[in-house]
Amino acid sequence: MDTKEVAQAVAAMCKEGKHEEAGKQFWADNVVSFEAMEGPMARVEGREGVEAKSAWWYANHEVHSATTEGPYVHGDQFALQFAMDVTMKENGKRMQMTEIGLYTVKDGKIVEERFFY
């Protein structure tokens, strides 16, 4: 699959709420995930770590609704815009978040993801 095909497949799965399944299908074994924050989540390398980060997030947030826009493609990269209405289970704080995910594709797999907010 080329970048555009991966982008369309990931976008379609996210629009169905299948964010984790999209990751499991398309993350490369050596994927690196960057968050725009300091601390241990700032850079996570490898499929196992990225899946654990994702599982942590879903275990600690209740998602009331989520929308995905895109994909937007350029060369070997694509972007998605996410809007989410979530409650943090730890403190009950409800937030409306928007963010952009920027993905780099190599050999039909996501080798890097970088989140902007």
Next chain:
Amino acid sequence: MDTKEVAQAVAAMCKEGKHEEAGKQFWADNVVSFEAMEGPMARVEGREGVEAKSAWWYANHEVHSATTEGPYVHGDQFALQFAMDVTMKENGKRMQMTEIGLYTVKDGKIVEERFFY
């Protein structure tokens, strides 16, 4: 200005419809602009060329409405999402376009911009 301050200033100007002014204020002299297409617009280097590309675009499109969302920041980069309702003057074709601009900041100036659609 740091990346977040540049991002907020550019976003604010774009939300007022001042896209070209934002560029003129924040493009570095050696800015490189990448479009997701083949041909002479794919990579334009230098403030003079990028200003000419921008001027060409505005001379050849009638903008009916435009919105900007963001900024979304990560490290030395930020992203904006644009939605535009435009008519191409050459053939009268009206289009609703959405795209994402990804900007890289150095020393308070935009040194790279990359458009996704």
